[in-house]
Amino acid sequence: MLKLNIQNETSRLRAVVLGIANSNGPAPSVEEAYDPKSIEHILAGTYPKQEDMILEMEALDAVFKKYDVHVFRPKSIENYNQIFARDIAFVIEDKFIKSNILPDRDREIEAIDYVIAQIDPKNVIKLPEKVHVEGGDVMPWNEYIFVGVYTGDDYPDLITARTNSYAVEALQELFPNKKVKSFELRKSNTDAKDNALHLDCCFQPIGKDKAILHKNGFLIEEEYNWLVNYFGVENTYEISKEEMYNMNSNIFSISEKVVVSERNFTRLNTWLRQHDFTVEEVPYAEIAKQEGLLRCSTMPLIRD
Template structure:
C-alpha cells in the first residue's frame, strides 16, 4: 500500500504522479480553450506541438529519477490533454482529495486509477458536487493550508475561477486542526493579469523563501499577510510579465533542490545566490497552456 504523506511543498519527495503529453490531441478550437493564455496561442498559431511537450516532460522525469523519486504516469487516453495532474487531485497529510474539475476532464481521474488502487480507500475523498476545487489552488504548509479562491457573485461566468467558497469550507472541515488561509485571486480574460491558480502567483520554497506576485491577489491585505508571514527580505517578487511566463510555478524536490524553467534567468540566479540547487529544464512550450512544473505534478509522498 502507498502511505500518503504531504505536509508541505518542500519536504523530500519520494513519489509523485507526473502528467503525460502523449496523445494530447489536436490543437483545441478557440471555444475549447480552458484559459486565456491557451486561447492566445491557439489564435496566434503558436499552440505547442505534442512532440515538443513530450520532450519537456521527459526532461522533468529525468530529474526525478536522478533524485530517486518513484514516478507514476497516467494511462494514456487517446486525444486527451493529461499534462496537468495537479488539477485532478491533491494530497494533504494522508488524504488524497479528488478535485471536482471541469466536467469533461473526469476521464483524467480514471487514468490514474492504477495509482489510487494502491491507496487505502478510506483516505480517498471525493468532495460533494457543490465543492469546486483544483490542486493548483491548494497548498499545505505545515499547520497552515493556503487556498486560492474566488468568491465574487460573477464566479460562474469565469472559466478561470476554479476553487469556490464551498471548497474552503470543505477543506476547513476536513482538517479542523489546521489554520485555513484563503486568498482571493484576480480573474481576467487577459492572460497577463489572470491568476488561474494560487501557484500562478505564489510559491513557498525551502530556507524560509517564497515567490510572490502582488497583482495576482485581489485583496492587498491578503498579499500583505503573506509578505509578513515569510518576511519581505525572503520574497522574490515577480513582475506581471514573469507571472505570465509562470515564474512562480517551480517545483521543490527537497528544501534545497528546486526544478525551474531554464529561461527563468533572474529567478534561477536568485535561487542559487540563496543556496538552492537549481535543476533547469526546458518547459516553455507547456507554459503556453498557463501551467508549468507544479501544475504537472501530483506529489504523493514527502518525508
C-alpha cells in the same frame, strides 16, 4: 499500499504523479480552450506541439529519476490533454482528495485509477458536488493550508475561476487541526497577464521559509501583505507581470534545497542560486503556453 504523506510543498519528495503529453490531440479551438493564454496561442498559431511537450516532460522525469523519486504516469487516453496532474487531485497529510474540476476533464482521474487502488480507501476523499476545487489552488504549508479562491458574483461566468468558498469550508472540516487561509485571486477570461488561474500562478513557498510572489495576482492587498509578513520581506521574491505570465512562480521543489525550474527563468534562477538552492533547469516553455508549468504537471504523493 502507498503510505501518503504531504505536510508542505518542500520536504524531500519520494513519490509523485507526473502528467503525460503522449496523445494530447490536435490544438483545440478557441471555444474549447479553458484559459486566456491557450486562446492567445491558438489564435497566433503558436499552440504547443505534442512532440515538444513530450520532450519537456521527459526532461522533468529524468530529473526525478536522478533524485530517486518514484514516478507514476497516467495511462494514456487518446486525444486527451493529461499534462496537468495537479488539477485532478491533491494530497494533504495521508488523504488523497479528488478535485471537482471542469466536467470536460473528468476522464483524467480514471487514468490514475491504478495509483488510487494502492491507497487505503478510507483515505480517498470525494468532495460534495458544490465544492469546486483544483490542486493548483491548494497548498499545504505545515500548520496552514493556503487556498486560492474566487468569490465574486460573476464566478459562474469565469471559466478561470476554479475554486470556491465551499472548498475552504470543506478543507477546514477535513483538517480541523490546520488553519485554512484563503486568498482571493484576480481572474480574467480574456487577459492572461491579469489572470491568476490558480494560487500557484502568483505564489509558491520554497525552501524552509521563502516564497515567490506576484502582488497583482491577489485581489485584496491585505491578503498579499499577510504573506509578505508571514515569510518576511527579505525572504520573498517578487515577480513582475511578465514573469507571472511566463509562470515563474510555478516551479517545483524536490526538497528544501533542490528546485526544478524553467531554463529561461534567468533572474529567478540566479536569485535561487544566490540563496543556496540547487536549481535543476529544464525546458518547459511550450507547456507554459497552456498557462501551467512544473507545479501544475506534478501531483506529489509522498514527501519525507
